[in-house]
Amino acid sequence: MNERDSEQVARMFVEGGYTLTGVEHEADAILVNTCSVRDQAEQKALGKMGMMGKYREKRSHVVYGFMGCMAQSRGEELFDRIPHLDLVVGTQKYHRVYDYVDGILRQRMEGRMDEVGAEMTSLRVEEELTKGRFVDRGAEEGSQNTIRDHVASGTRQASAFVSIMQGCNMRCSFCIVPDTRGKERGRPIHDVVEEVKRLAGQGTREVTLLGQIVNLYGRTEFEKVDGKSPFVQLLEAVHEVDGLERIRFTSPHPIGYRDDLVKAFTYLPKLCSHIHFPMQSGSDRILKAMRRPYKSEKFIAICEKMKAARPDLAITTDIIVGFPTETEADFQLTVDCVKRLQFDNSFIFRYSKRKDTPAAEMEGQLPESVKEERNQELLKIQSEIAIRKNGALIGTRQKVLCEGPSKTNKARLSGRTSQNKIVIFDGDAERMTGEIFEVDIEDSTGFTVYGTALLKEPVQA
Numbered sequence: 001m002n003e004r005d006s007e008q009v010a011r012m013f014v015e016g017g018y019t020l021t022g023v024e025h026e027a028d029a030i031l032v033n034t035c036s037v038r039d040q041a042e043q044k045a046l047g048k049m050g051m052m053g054k055y056r057e058k059r060s061h062v063v064y065g066f067m068g069c070m071a072q073s074r075g076e077e078l079f080d081r082i083p084h085l086d087l088v089v090g091t092q093k094y095h096r097v098y099d100y101v102d103g104i105l106r107q108r109m110e111g112r113m114d115e116v117g118a119e120m121t122s123l124r125v126e127e128e129l130t131k132g133r134f135v136d137r138g139a140e141e142g143s144q145n146t147i148r149d150h151v152a153s154g155t156r157q158a159s160a161f162v163s164i165m166q167g168c169n170m171r172c173s174f175c176i177v178p179d180t181r182g183k184e185r186g187r188p189i190h191d192v193v194e195e196v197k198r199l200a201g202q203g204t205r206e207v208t209l210l211g212q213i214v215n216l217y218g219r220t221e222f223e224k225v226d227g228k229s230p231f232v233q234l235l236e237a238v239h240e241v242d243g244l245e246r247i248r249f250t251s252p253h254p255i256g257y258r259d260d261l262v263k264a265f266t267y268l269p270k271l272c273s274h275i276h277f278p279m280q281s282g283s284d285r286i287l288k289a290m291r292r293p294y295k296s297e298k299f300i301a302i303c304e305k306m307k308a309a310r311p312d313l314a315i316t317t318d319i320i321v322g323f324p325t326e327t328e329a330d331f332q333l334t335v336d337c338v339k340r341l342q343f344d345n346s347f348i349f350r351y352s353k354r355k356d357t358p359a360a361e362m363e364g365q366l367p368e369s370v371k372e373e374r375n376q377e378l379l380k381i382q383s384e385i386a387i388r389k390n391g392a393l394i395g396t397r398q399k400v401l402c403e404g405p406s407k408t409n410k411a412r413l414s415g416r417t418s419q420n421k422i423v424i425f426d427g428d429a430e431r432m433t434g435e436i437f438e439v440d441i442e443d444s445t446g447f448t449v450y451g452t453a454l455l456k457e458p459v460q461a
């Protein structure tokens, strides 16, 4: 989601005539979009921003800004940590970042341009902005509708993220998101479909619909129609877009994961055979302490219904181990669920305290050694399952959407199956990126599989 928000901000700068650069010391504005899910992510963002202050020694006009969840939750306090910081912009104000940065930059640059006698049109800069140390983290109605544009990369983009909603009305006891992202707010179906049409028109073949609880999309704004939730209505509308071949979404919640969504996988073939479905724990007692309002039986039942609806479905999940008061017996219930459901992959996190969350204040915090031990045990079990499942693909022929050169080896190409397995193969990036090819799978090393693409015409999803 942060990646998508950053892309929206970048697009506004490109439209305003700026150029994006990956070279930090050349940048006139340095913006760090921050995540608050884990303390480590905040520390990393603070460390990075601190280090980049040196660029102002040679280029005094450089503007520094924090955006996103940490900006939202910490506000003014960030100026004490980072003295060279100019701007703190919260999660409902991404669409304002361009005006703020451009205003500060023009004012700083204007002084310099005057010295050399050049002409420069000055934009009106808000009085507060000129004082420096500017903070905007207020709520803004309709802000969810502003994350809708994409950066034209110059090469075909096989797959794109589409933000369909912002915020979350849940109150999981370990999570700070409801404080940083606000209440659930969905974009109108028509707006989302128009965005997907634009992407498909530019050659994008796959979209991933994004929301904190994506399956609860629109529940407070839009009506059910023929017993179908707004999310299923949205899936049906996106499915109609010509040129689009694949639809993914992340992340759904067991709450609101109803039969209409399960059934959609039987009649919407563009829906990929993969869901990322956070379980968090296999113990009902721990789920209750986490304020996750479902029992593990319900979670299991949804997975089983989904596998019946789409037999080749891959399921990945998120799990927290070492949550306060988690006993060995609770942990073993999680292990049992992992073994029973045979996830294709799990993102396993050792519980870490997040400031301002109820779980951080709970009795029964566990020692790091116990968390680490459980983490390693579960990782081992999950790795064995994933390696076995990926190994079983050897000798099969898979449809793979080519995403372009592999990140780890630019000489080869990378793509994904409908089940979201990463496949590495050889071929011509220019011709193959954004197309779906059949690939004969020949090898597997853990989480990546390798194969040979059948270089005929591209196929349908």
Ligand code: SF4
Residues within 6 Å of the ligand: 168, 169, 170, 171, 172, 175, 176, 177, 178, 212, 213, 253
């Ligand atoms: S569902 Fe829970 S974990 Fe997910 S964003 Fe909402 S509060 Fe956080």
